[in-house]
Amino acid sequence: MSTFRKSQNQANPNKLNVILSTLIFVLILNVSIQIWLLYAALNNALDNNKEILIPAFIGSLILFLIGFGWLYYLPKGNFRNNKT
């Protein structure tokens, strides 16, 4: 098995820090947009404007899927798998 990734991580240990920070930043951004969408959807539902509700839900779903897929890039850490 290639040791490329392992040696890269050992050579640049700060890289994972940046990746993780960026990941969390994007997740917070997604959640903020979702809060805004939910607030807008609630207000419009109470005002009997139904046309915005489905697009808001679809937008929220897409943002969740982006965030969920984003977790694939969650780094495992530099030294966690060194034992094997």
Add this chain to the structure above:
Amino acid sequence: MSKEDNLKENWKKDFPYKKQESTQVSRRDFAKFLTLVSGGLMVGSGLVAAKAYLLPADEVVGEHFVCDVKDIPLGGTRGFVIEGSSIPYILVHLESGMFRAFEQKCTHLSCAVYYKPGTGIIHCPCHEGSFDALTGDVIAGPPPRALPQLEVVLKGEKIFVKAFENKAS
């Protein structure tokens, strides 16, 4: 990793030896938690849409008698409830002579609103919200939406209300 080793690792993760390990939340866990919150908000949006489409709010059906014109002086108001419903409404006799009926619940946090005689403003005392007594639109304060309105129908000396139809649309 064998099954036994795996069990040992999980045991250590759930009940760590050091206090710091048991209290700190790693950024990795925080990222997963944010995704969980994201999923919750997505489900919330779905529920709002489902509720609006599957269980729409009951509309006022037919015309309902409120009171006689002489019962309500110029600039006066009268609270009423439609039969079979618990929503409080107020009937306002504006200084211009027109009648308007609105839900008495502020659209901000459902405080009871009242008409300020002589000003043309319906006021919410909780957070200083103001509505236009002619249209129900928000003039000032935190309310996010206009007051829901009923249409007032005059039949001789009797005042009736019915569901509001938006004439603009």
